[in-house]
Amino acid sequence: MARIPYADLSSPAALPLVQRIVAERGSVLHLYQMLMHSPPLAEGWLGFMTQVRQKLELGGDLRELVIMRIAHLNGAPYEAQQHEPIALKEGLTPAQLSALPAWGEAAHLFTPLQGDVLRLCDAMTRDVHVEAPLVQAVREHLGERRLVELVATIASYNMVSRFLEALQIHADDPRP
Secondary structure, eight states: OOSSOOOOTTSTTTHHHHHHHHHHHSSOOHHHHHHTTSHHHHHHHHHHHHHHHHTOSSOHHHHHHHHHHHHHHTTOHHHHHHHHHHHHHTTOOHHHHHHGGGGGGGGGGSOHHHHHHHHHHHIIIIISOOOHHHHHHHHHHHHHHHHHHHHHHHHHHHHHHHHHHHTTOOTTOOOO
C-alpha cells in the first residue's frame, strides 16, 4: 500500500495532463497517479521518460534488460511487473528474465554485449562509480551515442525504482 494516497485525477487542472498520459501510455499507471500530486513534476517526468523509452537509438532489448536488472537490484516489483511484458516483446527470453536476479551464475544465457551491459548496470546501481575498462568495453560495442543513452537509461530507471520504493507504489494498490 502506498505511503500516501494517490492524487485525484478528476480535478479540472489535472485533466489536460491526464489526457496526455493516457494518449502516450494507454492509461494512468499508479506511478503517474502518484506523480500527479505535482503536475509540473509529472509533466517533466512524462516528457523525459517518453524520450528515454521511445526516442533513443539504444535497442529496446538492452533498455529492457537494464530496467529489469535495476528492478531486481533495487527490490522494485512494480517496475519489474510493468516491464516484463515489454522485455519479452523486445526479444529477451523468459530464461534470461528468470536468471536476472543472479545473472552471473547464468552468464551463458547472455551475449557478451549483454554481459558487459549488465556489469555496467550493476556497477552504476550498486557502486555509482564505474571502472574505465568496462565503459570502454561497452563503448566498443555501442559507440558513443548509444553508450550515453545506455548510461542515461540506467540512471533514469534507478530514479524510477527509488521513487517507487520510497512511496511504496504497487500495481495492486487501490486508487481513488
